[in-house]
Amino acid sequence: MAExxxxxxxxxxxxEAQELAAGTLDPDCACMAKLFPEKLLTATDAVxxxxxxxxxxxxxxxxxxxxxxxxxxxxxxxAVDEAHNGGAFETGEREELxxxxxxxxxxxxxxxxxxxxxxxxxxxxxTDRWRKW
Numbered sequence: 001m002a003e004x005x006x007x008x009x010x011x012x013x014x015x016e017a018q019e020l021a022a023g024t025l026d027p028d029c030a031c032m033a034k035l036f037p038e039k040l041l042t043a044t045d046a047v048x049x050x051x052x053x054x055x056x057x058x059x060x061x062x063x064x065x066x067x068x069x070x071x072x073x074x075x076x077x078x079a080v081d082e083a084h085n086g087g088a089f090e091t092g093e094r095e096e097l098x099x100x101x102x103x104x105x106x107x108x109x110x111x112x113x114x115x116x117x118x119x120x121x122x123x124x125x126x127t128d129r130w131r132k133w
Contacts, residue, residue, distance in 0.1 A: 002103035005096035006045050009036045040080065040088050047076040052104070059109015063118060066110055073101060074130040081133040089133040098127055 009032070016032040019025035051073040058066055077097060081088040089097060102112050102123070113123050121128075 002100050002107060004045070004048055005093060005100055006036075006041050006048065008096070009041060009093075012036070035090075040084055043080045043083065044077070044088075047073060047080060048100075050076065051101070055104055055108040057108075058105065061110075063115055066105065066115060067119075070101065070105075070126060071130050074127045078130070078132045086133075094131075094133055097133075098124065101127060 013032040013036060016025060016030050020027060020030055051069070054069045054072070058069060061069075077089070105112055112126060116123050116126055
């Protein structure tokens with residue numbers, strides 16, 4: 001099952017907190033909690049919850065239906081990013097979110113390579129039409 005990016009982000013926060021508590025990390029080098037405040041994690045998880053609820057049956061859906069689901073998650077993530085002054089998702093986070101979307105669709109029977117090819121897109125252009133983050 002595709003792992004949510006928020007899971008690894010939370011893990012990073014917890015790891016950093018342990019290192020700070022143990023004195024093995026200089027507080028000036030700690031950044032995870034600042035990069036991923038709980039409000040951002042909660043909002044992102046809410047978007048991912050909705051997306052995951054739409055996944056069952058997509059392997060039998062039309063291209064238009066799959067693209068509609070992708071559009072909805074991307075627009076919702078755009079709103080999360082905008083609520084955090086356009087700085088919620090940096091390059092690494094963008095890649096994790098896009099990989100998560102791709103892997104989740106694939107796990108539910110969507111051939112992402114074939115889907116994007118039918119529409120003149122490369123696999124990694126699946127979210128580009130709507131993505132602002």
